[in-house]
């Protein structure tokens with residue numbers, strides 16, 4: 001409107017013909033009037049009352065404003081054209097691992113140091129950060145109680161580049177990082193919903209993306225190097241975040257890998273599992289499977305009483321082979337069969353999938369069959385009728401549930417996910433159970449479960465090993481995967497297995513035990529015994545300790561629990577173990593007696 005008025009005013013304006021400065025810088029009054037209604041009255045009033053003509057001032061302001069706007073427009077247009085033809089960029093979404101790699105690299109590169117737009121994050125993100133060493137964690141005073149409110153206050157926050165544009169140099173080249181947050185509509189299971197989505201864009205000058213790719217590689221190497229001795233744990237995303245085509249897994253933690261030698265198990269058994277997985281994961285194995293038309297999958301069933309080390313071995317395996325671990329709880333009420341199928345499909349090429357306590361997920365043998373089996377000797381006809389009734393009740397229950405969110409995972413749903421056509425090949429499937437006999441044959445048939453590993457209560461040698469490990473001072477690192485030597489051992493058929501782990505290496509090294517035990521000098525050595533013991537005396541005490549416990553009566557978890565309460569006092573542990581043993585056995589006896597009384 002104002003512009004139209006101004007144009008109209010320009011038409012009727014007779015521009016000054018003289019060459020004076022005033023005529024150049026002063027805009028005609030009718031043009032100013034078009035932009036500022038009432039201008040002539042104001043200017044006349046100021047001229048009459050103050051004797052000051054504001055036309056020149058207003059005209060200059062207008063000219064500066066016009067110039068700036070034109071420059072801005074020209075700059076925007078030119079830079080757009082420049083970006084289009086002379087810049088390269090790579091965009092990274094926040095749900096991709098590369099996002100974490102780049103952001104972490106940026107953080108340590110101190111890009112944040114020079115930036116004026118920062119985002120502060122709590123220094124300690126999870127419990128494992130305390131073992132990072134680079135967190136500036138304050139020293140603890142052993143004479144005082146640990147107070148985490150004080151401790152947290154002393155941990156400096158981390159600073160990351162905030163949303164917006166950040167520029168930095170790498171290898172002499174200028175890069176630009178643009179961090180954005182957008183609200184986008186996404187299709188999810190419950191329909192479309194508005195979600196926050198973050199991404200970063202890395203830009204550099206030039207018509208090739210190679211410098212950015214190199215930078216991403218550097219960031220990735222840096223990140224993976226830091227996390228080399230860690231295991232990344234992933235779980236299914238919360239239901240509301242699970243979207244079609246979007247990531248179904250979320251990283252929940254990065255924890256230090258469990259050293260394989262800390263899992264106290266029969267060495268031959270442990271060897272066999274590791275050798276088998278090692279052979280399966282070998283880069284040449286997929287071709288071997290493909291040539292024979294065999295699906296490239298391998299499954300393991302770890303079974304035994306609770307607290308015997310099934311999950312511990314699973315975690316240690318992930319650490320040894322440097323694989324991420326994908327944990328699925330089949331009892332998760334939000335997990336549907338469709339979700340499960342998609343999750344297996346979206347697994348990476350190599351990973352460990354851990355399905356814990358599969359017996360508790362309603363996947364045990366069909367109840368109606370069990371009922372028939374139980375009643376058969378007495379009345380087969382009645383049993384069959386009973387089974388029919390059970391089936392009918394179940395189908396009614398199922399219909400009733402149809403409208404509800406979750407109908408649980410059925411056996412066929414799990415089998416489809418595990419070896420359905422879309423299921424990803426190359427993963428190591430580890431299933432744990434306390435009750436292997438309850439599992440349906442279909443679930444544990446060869447091809448789904450290729451190796452069963454039995455875990456038992458602690459043997460004498462396991463008790464000895466648990467004791468020795470507990471009182472051995474911390475060593476800087478356990479066996480790195482590359483330190484585990486491979487050598488041939490005979491197979492059942494008499495041939496030599498090429499990729500076989502040397503069993504002795506999986507045992508605690510005597511060299512480690514020979515480390516001198518000294519009283520703690522700093523809080524960091526809190527696990528070191530207060531009394532000095534020679535390595536040979538620790539071994540001797542371990543033997544005596546094992547002599548005082550019956551074999552196959554206590555789980556390794558129970559023995560570990562007892563030792564943990566005396567973790568600095570091996571002699572106390574030795575002296576008190578008999579009383580503890582008798583107490584636990586008596587309590588068990590009483591419990592079984594009371595059970596018998598209740599069920600005549």
Ligand SMILES: Nc1ncnc2c1ncn2[C@@H]1O[C@H](COP(=O)(O)OP(=O)(O)OP(=O)(O)O)[C@@H](O)[C@H]1O
Nearest residue numbers: 262263264265305306307308309310311312556557
């Ligand atoms: N064989 C073992 N070697 C070393 N530690 C063990 C062993 N068995 C149990 N533990 C210790 O006991 C605790 C429980 O072990 P873990 O969770 O592996 O047992 P589990 O057999 O998986 O039990 P559940 O069946 O209840 O899941 C852990 O702290 C672990 O360190």
